[in-house]
Each structure stands twice: as structure tokens, then as C-alpha cells.
Amino acid sequence: MTDLLIIGAGILGLSHAYAAAKRGLKVKVFERSATPLGASVRNFGQALVTGQPPGPMLDLARQSRDIWGEWARLAGLQLKRNGSYLFARSEAEEHLLEAFCAGRAQAYGYNVELLQGAALRDLYGGQFRHHRAALHGKDDQQLYSREAIPVLIDYLRGELQVEFHFSTLVRDVEPGQLHSTAGSFRGAQIVVCSGHDYQTLLAEAIAELDPHICRLQMLRARPAVNLNLQHALLTGLSCVHYGAFADLPEAAAVQAQILREAPYLHEHGIHLLISPTPHGELIIGDSHDYGRDASPFNAEQVDDWMLELAEQTLGCKVQVVERWQGVYGARGRVPFSFLRVAPGVSAALMHTGVGMSVGPALGERNISALWGAA
Known part of the structure; x- marks a missing residue:
């Protein structure tokens, strides 16, 4: 047996x-x-520690990080262990990241660094200088699933x-x-x-x-310039999605700004994630559509909004080479x-x-x- x-x-x-x-x-x-x-x-392919809320999820993410490291060593899978960058695009998002670093990050030992000023301008040769700040989540990992x-x-x-x-x-x-x-x-x-x-x-x-299914719209794209991107990227939009940030008092101002300036992002659960592949392309997404079943129909407007966000974040145009639906189980207690x-x-x-x-x-x-x- x-x-x-x-x-x-x-x-x-x-x-x-x-x-x-x-x-x-x-x-x-x-x-x-x-x-x-x-x-x-x-x-x-983002294995994020930084986004997990304190408690069991953060503990599991840290333990998983070590296991991914074992797999990279034993199985030879390609694993980037240099972290992620979460960009603050507005004053409200910058204040939230500052508050996180000053409070929760220190209290729970998140391995992070907030880049502002010259440090941000030096990142990728100034490619991201149009942002206000970047949170470097040093324990985050990235792979091509x-x-x-x-x-x-x-x-x-x-x-x-x-x-x-x-x-x-x-x-x-x-x-x-x-x-x-x-x-x-x-x-x-x-x-x-x-x-x-x-x-x-x-x-x-x-x-x-009472499980539900979450359906995501996803894209693979080629940037118009050679970014040589080696990190996973997020923006302040993710701060109202991930538990490490979402319940902080400063997150309310970020959420209010989204509802005021771009309510469609909230309506479709859009928050930008970008992952480089080993082949010089970028995985871009995503939206969130919840239900008992995953609808087979994508909305072109949702893809357009995500591409606009990606191009704003990257500071360059991108060309889509592939589209698909992500899907996972969601919304349990x-x-x-x-x-x-x-x-x-x-x-x-x-x-x-x-x-x-x-x-x-x-x-x-x-x-x-x-x-x-x-």
C-alpha cells in the first residue's frame, strides 16, 4: 500500500x-x-513575504521562502531572491509606506527598505524616478511558474x-x-x-x-525598451489588497483616492503586478472577478486599464504577446x-x-x- x-x-x-x-x-x-x-x-510567480499580514500567513510565507530556496538548490529551478519593489505613486501611498516602515515593519521584522530621493532616482538608472517612493521587500522571491x-x-x-x-x-x-x-x-x-x-x-x-472562484485577466507583454528588469513590481494599489498594509489607518486615504479618481479599479479589483520572465518579457495583471463559476468572457476595457497602469509604472510602452485567464479558489472564511x-x-x-x-x-x-x- x-x-x-x-x-x-x-x-x-x-x-x-x-x-x-x-x-x-x-x-x-x-x-x-x-x-x-x-x-x-x-x-x-511571485512568492511574497512582504504583503502577508502578521500572524500565521507571515509565518507561512517566511517558512515557504526557505523551502523555495531548498527547491532551487536541489531541483535547479530558477529563483530570483532579490525581492520586489512596491511603488508609491501619490502622497497618500507614500505616507502609507512610511507608516508601515516606521511601525508594523519594525514590530514584526519585515525585511524592507524604503527608497526615496536619490536612492529612488538611482534605481534602474532612473527608470522609476517618476514615482514618489519604492518599498524594497527584500525577502520576496520571483520565478517563472x-x-x-x-x-x-x-x-x-x-x-x-x-x-x-x-x-x-x-x-x-x-x-x-x-x-x-x-x-x-x-x-x-x-x-x-x-x-x-x-x-x-x-x-x-x-x-x-461556501467557496467562491476568482477569475483574473492576465497579460504577457514585451517592453518597448530593454529594461533588464530583475525584480517583481507592485504599486500602492496593492496596499489595499494585501493584509500587511490594508488594515493600517493610512490605507483609508489610499482607498478613498482610488474611489475618487479611478472607481473602476475598485469595481474590477484591479491592482498592478508585473513579473519579468527569464525571456525578457513581462507578466502583467490583474483584475478580480468573484463568483460560483469563472466566466469565460474577458473585458477588453479591463486589459486596457491594466496596460495603462503598467506603462505608467514602467515609463515605457509595452506590446501584448499573450492573454489568458487566471483562476483560483477564493473568499473562504x-x-x-x-x-x-x-x-x-x-x-x-x-x-x-x-x-x-x-x-x-x-x-x-x-x-x-x-x-x-x-
Whole structure:
């Protein structure tokens, strides 16, 4: 009998597989598609520590940072560990970043530096001097998910003997056994990591969480000038989205400014993220559209707004080369869940879009709970 059967080869499934396999457990992973196609490869590849609120999410992000470092060393995946820059475009955003650095950052040990004046003007040869300030989140990491996830799978298969079953739909799970299009398999523990699919497996238990799906509009673009960008970029718009900043008193002025000057950004949940790829292009987004199902229809106006924000932030034009939809499970009562549905049957779910930031540590934590710290 296999020790652990995992359904889903996204970041949560792979994190659980790594945590179990490194303990010497026998692991099998099942994925319905020929390669992972969900949130884990559609995202920005930003593993952010700086944006996480104090408490469990910050702790998980810090632990995940260390695990990403292990994976980079062991599996050879490309990982930029030089941090991110969050730009303040207005006085209100600058005051918020100043308040964060003077208060919460010191109280909870965020590894950050606020660049203003000459330090900001020197950044990337003055490319971003039109901003008021830049918060350098030094613990933030960045990777190209489309390439990193397959590299991690190859490592788990080749070095830790994890057995993968791709193009395999798991139809049902029960204590000690799963039933799939490739046959039935026995396992001491089964963990369902099926992303935003709330209906195929353990539907009744998951429905009690009242889960929703978030759909994002995403772009890949080529900048008109060679920026040689080596950091993930954000703007003050993210300060009303990420828990590290959103509940600070100074965030109210930023939110009021957005509602006053660009209410459509709030209406469509738009806050700018930009990630460089290893091939000189940029991943740009994103918007947030919540519902029971992900609508297949994109709004061109939303893409236009995001591109306008990107060009303002970068200080140059960009040319779109690809568009797609991101999608993830969202809006649970808590950021993540680990459901013990039946003896030996569990489900690991994210209810926010920060799976890359906290998923590796969640896998470690959940496997630790199932097998102990050994």
C-alpha cells in the first residue's frame, strides 16, 4: 500500500508530495491533465513575504521562502531572491509606506527598505524616478511558474521517487482508496489538492465552506525598451489588497483616492503586478472577478486599464504577446483550510491567491500533522 495519495499536481499538491517524500514516505500524485494547467502555472510567480499580514500567513510565507530556496538548490529551478519593489505613486501611498516602515515593519521584522530621493532616482538608472517612493521587500522571491513547476515535478519523480499519474481523473475517494480513470489505488492517507474544483471530489464537505472562484485577466507583454528588469513590481494599489498594509489607518486615504479618481479599479479589483520572465518579457495583471463559476468572457476595457497602469509604472510602452485567464479558489472564511473529511481522507484548499507564497509551508505543516514531525 502507498503511504500517501495526492490528487492535484499544482503547488499545494507538489508541496505535500515533497514534505512526505523527504520523510521517506511512498507518494503517488494524480493530475487530470497532461501537465498542470491551473492557478499554479497561470500566476505571476511571485512568492511574497512582504504583503502577508502578521500572524500565521507571515509565518507561512517566511517558512515557504526557505523551502523555495531548498527547491532551487536541489531541483535547479530558477529563483530570483532579490525581492520586489512596491511603488508609491501619490502622497497618500507614500505616507502609507512610511507608516508601515516606521511601525508594523519594525514590530514584526519585515525585511524592507524604503527608497526615496536619490536612492529612488538611482534605481534602474532612473527608470522609476517618476514615482514618489519604492518599498524594497527584500525577502520576496520571483520565478517563472510555467517552467518552475515542471522542474519541480521532474525532481520529485527522479530524486524522491514520487510516482505521477497525469491525464488521470480521480472519480471518487474513500478511506484507504481512490478510484480513477487509471484504476483503483490504495493509500494510507489521501489528500485532495484540487484547486478551485469544488464539485468532483468531497463536494459536500467543501460546500460547507461556501467557496467562491476568482477569475483574473492576465497579460504577457514585451517592453518597448530593454529594461533588464530583475525584480517583481507592485504599486500602492496593492496596499489595499494585501493584509500587511490594508488594515493600517493610512490605507483609508489610499482607498478613498482610488474611489475618487479611478472607481473602476475598485469595481474590477484591479491592482498592478508585473513579473519579468527569464525571456525578457513581462507578466502583467490583474483584475478580480468573484463568483460560483469563472466566466469565460474577458473585458477588453479591463486589459486596457491594466496596460495603462503598467506603462505608467514602467515609463515605457509595452506590446501584448499573450492573454489568458487566471483562476483560483477564493473568499473562504479563512485564508486556507485543511479538512479531515473521513479517516485518512483530507482536503487542502486555498481561499486566496497566495498559494505560491504560502503553499510550500502549508504542505509541510499538513504532512507534519498527519505523520508527526519525524
